[in-house]
Amino acid sequence: MSLFEYREGVTSICGLSDKEALFTMDKPTLFHLPGEDHSRAVLVSTLLHGREPSGFRAFLKEAEEKRSYLFDVYFSVGNVHAAQLKPYFNQRDVPGKEDFNRVWVDSPKTEDQRTAAEMAAFFERLPLIGFLDIHSYIAKSIPPHGVIPKMDFKTKRLIQRLSPTAFLVDMNLGSLLEKMGKRTTAVLVETGVNNSPEADAHAYTSLQNFFHAIGILEDSGELSYQTKFYDRGIQFKIKEDVSVMWATYKYKNYALTLREDLDTLNHTLVQPGRIFGWSDSLDVFTTNDLHRSVDDYFSLQNGIIRVTKKVVPNFLNTEEKIMKRGGFYFFQEV
């Protein structure tokens, strides 16, 4: 039995609410909307994270339009199971299962990785000319933004149609974006705060802009953004066993104190010397980067942790759990 479901057309979900449509599925599901010309196709990925339904809702809205496309369009609905946990569309992953955007690895070992591999093998056979992955986020302090897996001309041109900022993420995370970037022009949009009307609206606009830019719909010739690019991303994590406190000064009984207003640094240009927190050791952080270390980005003097480079932090969220599991990223201006 297939680990994902394939559906021809959208009649099974047309006219349904997001919840109703979700419950017609019991595994990751791929929808095919045939276009005039089958020699080319695009793939749009939604709901890789269960609490990020903006792309899924954009897909449902798009399905209602019953548009005719120049080429084939595929929509994938990824982490159906996480989204189905109550309260619906509020759980990123299924507890005990993997992050469904970290399982797109070359040699699958776990059940989730095998599901991803089976889907990836299917995507491999499609005559893709473009890929769009739609996400949303929890941090309320940041605007919508773009993520790209490579910096070639086509990728840059495409993200310029979708986002004023773009972060190059090429860290072998096992994401679908990285996987698809090896095959086609691939971009990701983070559309806004999870389950907000703004994120849903932005996802739909992004989808339309993507279709126009890639030539699935007649190009409306809309203007591009003067996109600002960030690269040299590095991922850090706070070590699992480190006790963390949030304050405006060093807390004695905690291994790490982080500045209380850390999230105000999110997506801003942070100058060298800026205080990040307080600790007796930089060992509270780790990175799995092969060429760079924690010391390259942080200094420790008199118990004060400072940033040592001009960086743009990208915190998914500044909660302790997220900073330990998902980690946080530093980028640099291109």
Ligand SMILES: [Zn+2]
């Ligand atoms: Zn996501």
